[in-house]
Amino acid sequence: MSSLELNKSRRSMLILLAVFIIPIVLAKLALHQQWFNYGVTNQGxxxxxxxxxxxxxxxxxxxxxxxxxxxxxxxxxxxxxxxxxxxxxxxxxxxxxxxxxxxxxxxxxxxxxxxxxxxxxxxxxxxxxxxxxxxxxxxxxxxxxxxxxxxxxxxxxxxxxxxxxxxxxxxxxxxxxxxxxxxxxx
CATH class of the missing domain: 3.40.30.10 (Glutaredoxin)
Incomplete structure (x- = not known):
């Protein structure tokens, strides 16, 4: 396997991991930093x-x-x-x-x-x-x-x-x- 194919394979693997990991990390941050209102729908x-x-x-x-x-x-x-x-x-x-x-x-x-x-x-x-x-x-x-x-x-x-x-x-x-x-x- 050439180094070019190896780099391409690693890059694909990193992109794949980033696609799955980044949303989880952002969701965890949003939850702990309270960026959004929780599911409150009542007015009273x-x-x-x-x-x-x-x-x-x-x-x-x-x-x-x-x-x-x-x-x-x-x-x-x-x-x-x-x-x-x-x-x-x-x-x-x-x-x-x-x-x-x-x-x-x-x-x-x-x-x-x-x-x-x-x-x-x-x-x-x-x-x-x-x-x-x-x-x-x-x-x-x-x-x-x-x-x-x-x-x-x-x-x-x-x-x-x-x-x-x-x-x-x-x-x-x-x-x-x-x-x-x-x-x-x-």
């Missing part, structure tokens, strides 16, 4: 500790095993709270053909005013006083996504600024659409 905060409707003092059977868009309202519902309530109602309406699978629920710490009731589709909503058990578990106003089995899956904290409410509603809508698309229950 995933509930890590097990939280169920029973732990909130609510019964699963009361909601006919539907998905819940559960808005835990603050102690006093000011203008921002009202806007959030309207935004959650609009998000519910934006579900379109999936609306029958979802029940909007408001846990209130005081009765809703007439003006607040007029701003939402009251016949579709389930409005209930917040159980004492819920007050110990829930520390802030938020929108919780609850599956038909009564497990709280995601939490969305309302923004402080009214200008961010459309993005807030879109985030809830995106999460719901994805969950309803892949769910066979509810």
């Amino acid at each position: 905060q995933l509930i890590e500790n097990e939280l169920t409707l029973a732990k909130l003092g609510l019964s699963v059977d009361k909601f006919n095993h539907q998905w819940l868009m559960l808005y835990t309202m603050p102690a006093s519902c000011d203008e921002q709270c009202e806007k959030t309530l309207v935004s959650v109602n609009n998000t519910y309406i934006a579900l379109g053909k999936e609306m029958p699978r979802v029940k909007p629920v408001a846990l209130t710490q005081q009765d809703l005013s007439t003006a607040q009731v007029e701003k939402i589709q009251i016949k579709k909503w389930h409005i209930q006083a917040m159980p004492a058990l819920s007050k110990t578990v829930i520390e802030q106003s938020q929108v919780l996504i609850v599956d038909p089995l009564g497990n709280v899956i995601l939490s969305h904290v309302p923004p402080k600024d009214a200008e961010q409410l459309p993005a807030f509603g879109k985030a809830i809508l995106a999460d719901f659409k994805k969950l309803l698309k892949y769910s066979r229950i509810g």
Whole structure:
């Protein structure tokens, strides 16, 4: 074998090794250097500790095993709270053909005013006083996504600024659409 053939053979072998090794090395670096977002597709905060409707003092059977868009309202519902309530109602309406699978629920710490009731589709909503058990578990106003089995899956904290409410509603809508698309229950 001549030296020219030997060099050509070595070069071919090195190219072959490089083709297989370089992608593995780059993938390992990307993983350790966190160059990419991990597979996060949800917009809300995933509930890590097990939280169920029973732990909130609510019964699963009361909601006919539907998905819940559960808005835990603050102690006093000011203008921002009202806007959030309207935004959650609009998000519910934006579900379109999936609306029958979802029940909007408001846990209130005081009765809703007439003006607040007029701003939402009251016949579709389930409005209930917040159980004492819920007050110990829930520390802030938020929108919780609850599956038909009564497990709280995601939490969305309302923004402080009214200008961010459309993005807030879109985030809830995106999460719901994805969950309803892949769910066979509810």
